[in-house]
Amino acid sequence: MTSIFELPDDLLASLITSFPCREAQINALATLIHPRIAPCRNLVVHGTEATGKSSIVSDLLQTLRDASSSDLNYAIVKSAECVTARHFFERTVGLVGDALRNESAPARCETLAALTAELTKTLKYTEQDPRSRFVLVFDGIDRQRDAPPTLLPALARLSEIIPNLTTIFIITTPSPSLMRICSPPHIHFPPYTKAQYIAILSRTPPASLPNTTQQETTELWTRFTAAVHDSLARPAARTLPRLRQCCATLWPRFTAPVASGTHKAREFSKLLIAARAYFQDESILEPGIQRARRDAPLxxxxxxxxxxxxxxxxxxxxxxxxxxxxxxxxxxxxxxxxxxxxxxxxxxxxxxxxxxxAGSSTPNGTGRGRRAKHRRxxxxxxxxxxxxxxxxxxxxxxxxxxxxxxxxxxxxxxxxxxxxxxxxxxxxxxxxxxxxxxxxxxxxxxxxxxxxxxxxxxxxxxxxxxxxxxxxxxxxxxxxxxx
Incomplete structure (x- = not known):
């Protein structure tokens, strides 16, 4: 007998494949969002930049909505696209109306009280269908410009007023008194480790090099990504997209001796010595930035x-x-x-x-201003x-x-x-x-x-x-x- 707390195996398979090394976070999110499993009122998703928070939440909601038909709906509000607090309020109301296919024009919304009133009126259908669920995602809410000090506590209490509402807060670092309510569930997206970086990058190896098999190219690519991580992870490539860009930029230069026939793909140490200058020159990674002159600094x-x-x-x-x-x-x-x-x-x-x-003397050699004889x-x-x-x-x-x-x-x-x-x-x-x-x-x-x-x-x-x-x-x- 299948437990009601278990998701179908094929439901999240494609999502786990698209986001490797994030299986635990995906399963936890699906459990706390799915209307038939263990939905929660508020959920905090936190982690550093470029750890997959926003992308995974967005794709997961789309997957669950496609699977559950009319039981789940959602709207994602990105704070980076909102200039002021009023813009944030009105955009939230507008996105919720678009998700519900509400054709009426959104009213003016300038305060938190007006936002609560508009959302309560828009989501009142949930009282009639207790099985339905609406997920409201606030992406980057901790960086919202012109935000009132009570913004997060007020948004956290929306689920207490509106039935069947789940509010997800995507932030960088949560504080102990973030929402001033009982601690909601937190899902942490930790930074990728070196092994995870290599595993993710190794899933898409480049095409085989001349006079080299695909297996040899894949093995060389794996060792190459490890070398790029060791040399550039801290100074220039701290995130996965940045590390992927660095690997794509340095790979043609690193494998140039293999393409010309002077080295073989298995001679990794020789290739690394020949290309060591590329791992030390930041201008190759950012050609648009001119380096400061080192010959005559001030x-x-x-x-x-x-x-x-x-x-x-x-x-x-x-x-x-x-x-x-x-x-x-x-x-x-x-x-x-x-x-x-x-x-x-x-x-x-x-x-x-x-x-x-102050040191001059009078004509007769006397006076208070006479130069001291001991100063030479x-x-x-x-x-x-x-x-x-x-x-x-x-x-x-x-x-x-x-x-x-x-x-x-x-x-x-x-x-x-x-x-x-x-x-x-x-x-x-x-x-x-x-x-x-x-x-x-x-x-x-x-x-x-x-x-x-x-x-x-x-x-x-x-x-x-x-x-x-x-x-x-x-x-x-x-x-x-x-x-």
Missing amino acids: AEKKKSSSGSGTDLSTLLPPTARHLLIAAYLASHNAPRHDNALFSTWHAGGKKRRRGGV IARKLLGPGVFVLERMVAIYVATRQEWIPGAEDGKGGVDGDVGMAIATLASLRLLVRVGGGAAGAAAGAGGGADLDRGGKWRVNVGWEIIRSVGRSMGVEVEEWLVE
């Missing part, structure tokens, strides 16, 4: 010894160069000299910027000091009008370009974060730019570089240093 030019200043002067944008000079001045000038150097009102409307502003090393030759980010930006704003031609008063404030320039300098390690707690230290070490105005920084370039950068802008940095 970070390496910054570290070069001879022409580093000239390279920075050429490659850095004007705002970044200006901020780099301001950072150098903030590192090598004491804060007490900022008024004398950068303030217009401090010197009667004209900035005094010749070296030795120029300030620019000493190591850079620590400055506050707000001070560097203030120096940038104060010198903008004089250093940048065409800059007017009122237009030299801090904008998005300044923040982007600071982030660029920090990522290139031209500016280094040296304080501000563990979070700030971690940001500085990782090349990020925490734009806290109280954060402490230090310039990371020498005098020769900063002098070349300044001269590229027509600025003699030495005139702005206090000796």
Whole structure:
């Protein structure tokens, strides 16, 4: 005697053949969806990208509807095709009406309450036929744009209001409180393993190579797919469609020695050595993407010894160069000299910027400003000091009008370009974060730019570089240093 919980063997045979390595998921879905076995109200289907969730659910519903005639009907709503929440609601109502061949035009549906009312009115036939079942699938519902926070809990309660309704949620990663109801059944689609990848790809081997039998070609293809998986599965082919595309792209190049007669199909090791360059060059897989030049990246030019200043002067944008000079001045000038150097009102409307502003002496050799006798090393030759980010930006704003031609008063404030320039300098390690707690230290070490105005920084370039950068802008940095 056949149990009512067993499906006919031939019902899912074609589906299992089309989707190998997913037999357990297909049987579980069929059991929880079929109206004559163990249908459930809500079902969560989750897994990473390209694991067969949407395709299997769609084909399974089509197969079950063809087998059960009028007992099962379904509609699939794809969130990727819905721009707003209102679009999602109205599309759901429209697809349900199309599945039921409802010729009336769908009404406006802007809220969850209106959606519930429309679906209740459309699916009221289920009260008259308790054996029928309607399956409503929400594909990618966790990525729905402009979704209200109560969307998933409200959709999960539709089956409590509408009899004989099964709601399937296809998502990537479910959270513990996903629907705020008793835990519904979950079906996990795990990523394919290496053995499963090889088994799936081996089902459709390519045509036989010249002077090679089909069996030898199939064996070579199996070993080739394993090699492609080992070399490209993590960096470039993490999904089954992508891995299949990589194999199709590399196969003609890999088997070229066999076609030319220089190697045999059984000499896999020699073929692998001859084609090892193809497994290391991503441009073969993506010919439309130009690879970045490796001969002169900006970070390496910054570290070069001879022409580093000239390279920075050429490659850095004007705002970044200006901020780099301001950072150098903030590192090598004491804060007490900022008024004398950068303030217009401090010197009667004209900035005094010749070296030795604070270190000059009176004619008779006395006075508070007399140069200290123990200082014998120029300030620019000493190591850079620590400055506050707000001070560097203030120096940038104060010198903008004089250093940048065409800059007017009122237009030299801090904008998005300044923040982007600071982030660029920090990522290139031209500016280094040296304080501000563990979070700030971690940001500085990782090349990020925490734009806290109280954060402490230090310039990371020498005098020769900063002098070349300044001269590229027509600025003699030495005139702005206090000796």
